[in-house]
Amino acid sequence: MINPASCIKNIFVEREIADLPHTREILARAAKLRLPVAMVDSPSIPGLEPNQYPENLTKGKQNLLLCRNRGHFFKPCPGTKEYQCCGYQVLNIGMNCPMDCVYCILQAYLNTPWLSSFVNVDDLLAELAEAFATEPERRWRIGTGEFTDSLGIDALTGLSRELVPFIGQSPNAVLELKTKSAAIANLQGLAHHNRTIVAWSLNSPAIMKAEEWRTATLDERLAAAAQCVDWGYQLAFHFDPIIDHPGWREGYTETIHRLFTAVPAEKIAWISLGALRFLPLLKPIASRRFPKSRFLSEEFVTGLDGKQRYFRDRRVELYRHIFGALTARAAKRTCIYLCMESDEIWREVCGFAPDEAGGLAAMLERAVF
16 A cells, blocks of 8 residues: 655755744654755745746645745635535645646646645634634535645645644534545544544546556555544545546446445545546646546537536546446435536436536535534
8 A cells, every 4th residue: 555645755945934833743754764954045946947847746736835824724625606516615735746636737736846834734724713713603515625635745744633623623514535545543542523534536446446546555544444434434435537448337336335345334424426527728738747647538519617627528427437436326315416517407317407406515414403
């Protein structure tokens, strides 16, 4: 099993945050691993210039920058008004990921090649506390997996050991930690109080093997999920992106069978489905970095959000098969939903639109609160 944090070869520290408690803790772990550490005077890494992006991205993923987040940690998910959005709140703990998926949208979204971890954790927790206090009646669904993998370098940063107990004390908040790793060791023994959901992205075995580099295997992800159940956590799973490929029916059916064989259905809070969609800029970037991959060369149409998508009929066919296989085995409490799709697609696949069930946000809240 690959621990994504083990892919890091160098650590750089923004000088102004060198004495912060979280920085010192990370550097103590780095010393045990004998990782080289260098100080920098600005939030950048020498030799990895942004104007050479994305050619230096593969090398950049081996370098971690510890720095301060000078903006907001906490903001709404950047959804699109043309499609149904779930009202998720994004907690930004860092940028980029040590794993390397061919379809990863961060390749076309970021402009720096290295990994960043924000170490002003006291500011992060204070921002959360202020938001909770300002709207005490609101129910918050929070995720850290928008701009990085939630647990990809947690073995080194240890952030989960601070964040999970903090959310555990917040009765109106739920934290989702979404990952393609099996790096769950820091979650053992935490006072999560059923307020943290550990989630995995899943795909057809063929896609996981060919297009998701340095990630945990399907067996490793499901074994980690089963272990989290033993530690009292709720689970979630995301079939996103669903990719059309030879044998896709058999592949997704196999993954779903293995999922429900590995973990109890009643422990799954939600499962999302999202067909492949990507910014047009991603195709030339991914094609240069992964020349053997072919799925981005299929025929796509531009969606209302400006992203490339499969044609409507193809998306519906993919969704119907996977949705049917999931609903046949899922518990009644599990919310199975489509990510960033229109009401029309919802009705064709699920038989209803979210507003007819109180809205997608309410559907997800009912699954956990």
